[in-house]
Amino acid sequence: MAGVIPRKPGVCFAPRDGGVGHVLMADATGKNEMTPEFVEDLVGALRDAAAWPELKALVLVGHDDVFSSGASLGMLRALVAGGVAPADILLAKAVLDVPVPVIAAMAGHAVGGGLALGLAADMPIIARESRYGATFMNMGFTPGMGMIRLLEHVVSPALAHELLYSGEARRGAAFEGRSGFTAILPRADVLAHADSLARRIAEKPRKALSLLKRTLTLPRRRAFEETHTLESLMHEVTFAAEETRTRIEANHDE
Template sequence: MTESVVTIEEIESDIVKVTMQDRVNKNTFSDELVSGVKKAFKMIDSNSEYKVVILTGYDNYFSSGGTKEGLLAIYEGKQKFTKLDIYNLPLDCRIPVISAMQGHGIGGGFIMGLFADFVILSRESVYTANFMKYGFTPGTGATYILEKKLGISLAEEMLLSANNYRGAELEKKGITFPVLPRADVGDYALELARQVAEKPRLSLITLKDHLVRKMRKELPEVIQQEVIMHEKTFFQEEVKERINELFGK
């Protein structure tokens, strides 16, 4: 299957790679990207041979999160971040997912990557939970998955400061993910995928279901709480000003 900005490639009979490459919008959650990623995971779910997914981006970008238009639409009350509904696709996927985050992971794009079963970062790329940069509280499950994957101290730091971090900086802070030169992320992800794919598909599905069952159960309540926080914080005039002034900077 090929979308204009999302491709799905069968690397080997049991390994599939989903590549996000909306070069015009730098892999923000454009309508085309969201539609393409949803279709890709739907197709993967219907396949009975695949054992592992590699999710990646292009060049210097993994995913840049919400679009400026999307954020302003939330401010204007026209939509909620739950409409996107792609950040949790790696979690809900039946088979293991590897986030090969070779490029920048921004906001909801970074969070989507963290919902994978395996996460690989690059030393050169920027990773940020920058929601508060614009003055509104985090969404897309960020308040949940950052603590789960990075620990409470670093999660609070990233969420409250909204700072940018190079992969090399996060490595120094003790994150447990592999952090590699950008050029090596893809090869590492493929080797890892081959190691996973050596196991029986049924066993992989059964074990993943057991390992993430609690997360799948808890996440909807967290999302509801994030929506409630948005209703308190998103409609400040300062938020609109920050989105218009700071988006993309």
């Protein structure tokens, strides 16, 4: 078994036995906030995983209480100022492009871009106690990272629209019986369930897994490309608005 491949802000690829790999996200803030450095290193860790010839199933793992809280305040300020282009944040695409099945072990809270990251996985698993939400509109700008279509992969269009418009974060238990999440479990059981699923998947041939992954993700990859273009156009308008600047400063940590 290969060793851990570390990345600066607490992101690493960790090969496990039997063709299972983990991408571990554990930044020093405890929030797994998306800064430019964090995004760069997470994309790098995903590439490290994809380059491991034994990889058959990959598990995304965050902190126990926070999977990812989305863009940092500094990142949002840079987006407003034009120093970073929303179109450059391609984490969701990086997950979709991993050549084998990806499981998101979302034991902790995931909001905004953090939720989009998890939803880009082939099998997102969430916790009953944790909160999940597309909180973009709370800060005055339209959803990004493919969220408009990714959310419809796990909930009905009607519920997706409600969550996108309202910006409300809901506990995982609220999605039981109303969603297509792979599993909704007690927080303490999420990672073990993800690993068990990954091990079962890893019993299959990599070539067959890769072909099936490419086929099953084709609708989402097409939808992502279409939505990504539309989201970028909406961002040009909303990030230029003064009200967006004010809302970001007021509501980022809520």
